[in-house]
Amino acid sequence: MDTTQLLKGVLDAAVLAVLDDADGYGYDVVRRLRAAGLEGVGDASVYGTLRRLYAGGSLTTYVVPSDEGPHRKYYGINAHGRATLETQRAEWHEFSSAMTALLLTEGEAR
Amino acid sequence: MSAAVLPDHVSAYASEVRRHLADLPHEHVDDLTDGLEADLTEAVADAAGAEGDAAAVDLAARFGHPEEYAAELRAAAGLPERRPDEAAGRPTGGRVRRSVRSMMDDVESAVEEMTNQVWWPWVRDLALALRPVWWVARGWVLFNCVAVVLGLGGGPVPVVLPADPFGLLVLVVLVLTSVQLGRGEWRLPARARWVMVVVSAVAAVVLLPMLVAAGSARTDVRIEEIYSQASPDDGVYRDGEPVRNLFVYDADGEPVDGARILDDAGRPVEVERGEGYDPETDVTTYLEPRLDASGREVWNAYPLWSWTSDEGTWDDDLGIVRPEEGAAPPALPVPRLAPLPAPDVDAGDDSGDEAP
Numbered sequence: 001m002d003t004t005q006l007l008k009g010v011l012d013a014a015v016l017a018v019l020d021d022a023d024g025y026g027y028d029v030v031r032r033l034r035a036a037g038l039e040g041v042g043d044a045s046v047y048g049t050l051r052r053l054y055a056g057g058s059l060t061t062y063v064v065p066s067d068e069g070p071h072r073k074y075y076g077i078n079a080h081g082r083a084t085l086e087t088q089r090a091e092w093h094e095f096s097s098a099m100t101a102l103l104l105t106e107g108e109a110r
Numbered sequence: 111m112s113a114a115v116l117p118d119h120v121s122a123y124a125s126e127v128r129r130h131l132a133d134l135p136h137e138h139v140d141d142l143t144d145g146l147e148a149d150l151t152e153a154v155a156d157a158a159g160a161e162g163d164a165a166a167v168d169l170a171a172r173f174g175h176p177e178e179y180a181a182e183l184r185a186a187a188g189l190p191e192r193r194p195d196e197a198a199g200r201p202t203g204g205r206v207r208r209s210v211r212s213m214m215d216d217v218e219s220a221v222e223e224m225t226n227q228v229w230w231p232w233v234r235d236l237a238l239a240l241r242p243v244w245w246v247a248r249g250w251v252l253f254n255c256v257a258v259v260l261g262l263g264g265g266p267v268p269v270v271l272p273a274d275p276f277g278l279l280v281l282v283v284l285v286l287t288s289v290q291l292g293r294g295e296w297r298l299p300a301r302a303r304w305v306m307v308v309v310s311a312v313a314a315v316v317l318l319p320m321l322v323a324a325g326s327a328r329t330d331v332r333i334e335e336i337y338s339q340a341s342p343d344d345g346v347y348r349d350g351e352p353v354r355n356l357f358v359y360d361a362d363g364e365p366v367d368g369a370r371i372l373d374d375a376g377r378p379v380e381v382e383r384g385e386g387y388d389p390e391t392d393v394t395t396y397l398e399p400r401l402d403a404s405g406r407e408v409w410n411a412y413p414l415w416s417w418t419s420d421e422g423t424w425d426d427d428l429g430i431v432r433p434e435e436g437a438a439p440p441a442l443p444v445p446r447l448a449p450l451p452a453p454d455v456d457a458g459d460d461s462g463d464e465a466p
Contacts, residue, residue, distance in 0.1 A: 011186070027149035031156070043153060044179045048186025051141050055187075066148070071228060073145045 003040045011049050013088035014038060016058065016081055023076040025064075026050060050075055058084050120150045123169045125219040126176035128226070131184065132218065133192055136225075142183050143226070245292035249285030251313040251320055256280060268324040345382035352382045354395060355440060356412040363447035367439065368400060370411050378410035385430070394419040396430060416440045 007014075018024065018032045026047050033041045053059045058081030064072045077085070124146045131139045154167045173179050184191065224230060254268040262277040272278050290296040291306065298306055346353040356379075358369035371379040386395040398415045399407040415438060422433035 025149070026145055027152045030149075030153070042182055042186075043149065043173060044182035045186040047146075047149065048142065048183045048188075051187045055141075071145070072148060 004042070007038065007041055007045070010092065011041070011045060012053065013085065013092060014041075015046065015049050015053065016077060016085040016088070019059065019075055019077040020082065020085055023074050025072040025074050029075070053081065119169060120147055120154065121223065123173070123176055124150060124226075125223050127180045127183070128222045129215060129219050130177050130180035130192065132222075134184070134189060138187075138189060139222075140226070142187055142189075147226075241292065242289065245289040246285055247317055248292075248310060248313045249288035250281065251317050252288065252309065253277075253281040253284045254320055254324075255312075255316075256284070268320045270324050344380070346379060352386075354381060354386050355397070355414050355416060356381065357443055358412055359447045361450045363449040365442055365446065367413075368411050370408070372410070380409040381414070383409060394431065413440050413442075 014033055014036075015029060018029050018036070021032075024032065027043070029050065030041065030043050030046045033046065050059065054061055054075065058078065059075045060078050061073055061075050064074055066072055124143065127146065128139060128143055131142060134142075150169065150173070154169065154172070157167050157172055170176070174182070181191065225234075253262075253272075256262065257269070257272065257277060257280075262272060262274065262280060269277075272281055287296070291298065346356065356371065358366040358371070360366050373379050381397075383397065386397075387393075388395070395416055395418050398417075399409045400411040400415075402408050417431075417433045417438065419431045422431040424430075425432040
């Protein structure tokens, strides 16, 4: 199964969930997604998603100066983002339950 | 962290990515790639932690070709794919055109790299604030170029401000034109825009040397003025030295006391007033004029009475050295001169009535 294709559909929810945990900058979000088990997530996909969620009004952003390099642009989730996350969480549970049930049935049937 | 040792291949990769986003509006590109270098650097450092030397990490192998990276960025961000005509379908001209295009791309990516720096907004805002200064400077440079050709300016060019009224008028017109074009109040026809570009480029190159030249020219003028001001404006001079006092002898060679001297226009001839200090002898000479019937000073009545700082004591009230007994007639340079022979009665008709 092509996990990159799967990821595309759920990346918004994954990113929102990570930021719901704590604010983070681009690569920090990538790292936390990978640590959570989404190894195949692409750096650029995450950055693009962050930008789109921000443009869509789900995220806030602020710049933190860094002593050892360029400044860091941090993202944080806002109320709108949390509402979106709740919706997606519910959708995912419904979808994943259905998929799990479907796949288990097939597996048992084999 | 090894952030400091990596900038070269990381920033090259980042600017390649930006180049592949160049068809998007600038604010989108900034949004998408703000912090790209920092993220890449950190990702590379992570990869190096597992694989070894950070500088040896192949960015293209790790993140894919910059073009793919850019495509992934814009897809995830929900932005349109690069338009085909922008990507590969540009008209392919001759080799020169291609190399010019690749040069333009280099310039573009260099500019983008610069505009992505932290200090860039500050510099940009400053430059924007200084734009009117540049418009005026451009008009001024143009004026001086015209002045060289037409011989305007009323003297050596470049000048800060021309001395002749016509030159001044031309300067004002050119500066006004430059400012109005800069503000966008006046517009050149599209076909003539390149003239403006060329003029601006030339002006930018010439401005600094021209300013320096104009600045030094003005210094020359100032020195000239100082010299002309140093020329004697009053007093009596002999051999370039100021004359301190005058002594009048009559035809018989006898000294005349209180002789008043006028020039051919009837103006009083006066020596330089005030104290004369001789640094060699450390002696100051003071002068005192005679007074007329109503008490006014008469500075052209000679010899002026005088004394030196040796001959008196300091007077706190007057702020000068005064002799105890007041001023006295000065010593004569010579007691008397040889008498002049009486004018010859028969010498000419003019002198007839002067005969005794």
